[in-house]
Amino acid sequence: MVNARKSEKNVSEHLIIENQIATRVLLTAKQMASLLAVNENQLYKLVRSGKIPAVKLGRALRFQWDEVIDKTRSQSCPI
Numbered sequence: 001m002v003n004a005r006k007s008e009k010n011v012s013e014h015l016i017i018e019n020q021i022a023t024r025v026l027l028t029a030k031q032m033a034s035l036l037a038v039n040e041n042q043l044y045k046l047v048r049s050g051k052i053p054a055v056k057l058g059r060a061l062r063f064q065w066d067e068v069i070d071k072t073r074s075q076s077c078p079i
Helices: 002-023 029-036 040-048 065-074
Strands: 055-057 060-064
Touching: 029 040, 029 060, 029 065, 060 065
Parallel strands: none
Antiparallel strands: 055 060
8 A cells, every 4th residue: 555655656746747847848839839729920920029928049939838828828818
């Protein structure tokens, strides 16, 4: 019984760590547009208007999913 509890604790800790890593992954414009169900041109307009946060790496924009979600929730309006 004790081993089962340790195993459950290890699994839950592993899932938490995986979730934290997954939210820190930088997404491409194509990936983010797909997740938000908009086309890439609309996504770029949202970035220019300040509604969606982005990071510029060289000539490319990258997006962090958790930051985008936080920003859109704080605006209390749909994208």
